[in-house]
Amino acid sequence: MIKSIQEALDSGKLQEILSARNELRYLYKIDERLLGDLIRLLEPFDVASRHPSAGKTPTIHLTLPTRVTLLKGLHVDPDDSDVTSQLKEMLARKVEEKLPIHIIHKMATSQP
Incomplete structure (x- = not known):
């Protein structure tokens, strides 16, 4: 949904619609x-x-790599705005809370 707002802004369509509506x-x-x-x-x-x-395809092997990818993307960069930094920190806490890693995830991810 947010992407569609950006696309409408970039194309000028959002400006047209809002202008027509005052x-x-x-x-x-x-x-x-x-x-x-x-x-x-x-x-x-x-x-x-x-x-x-x-x-119906098992996906337990994706839990650990998905968590790592999400947390990597949530690393706070010095160029981040204050809002972005705060959001990244909050989301990182939620990822850690909602995607706990257990031994079974590590076993499912490891190569034979």
Whole structure:
């Protein structure tokens, strides 16, 4: 959904729609840098949410690599805005809480 907002902004369609409605004031509060940061930040979560949905195919071997990938993407960079840094820290805590790693995940990931 956030990507579609950015695409509408980039194409000028959002400006047209809001102008026709006399609602251009809503555009002034959009921080386009923060919007881009948020999209980049959430993309790995979108990808990760699709992996465990493989139907009848076992995916336990994806838990550990998915967790590592998500946490790597949540590393706070010096160039991050304060909002982005805070969001990354909060999301990293949630990933650690919601994706605990047990021995079975490590065993499923290891090569024979």
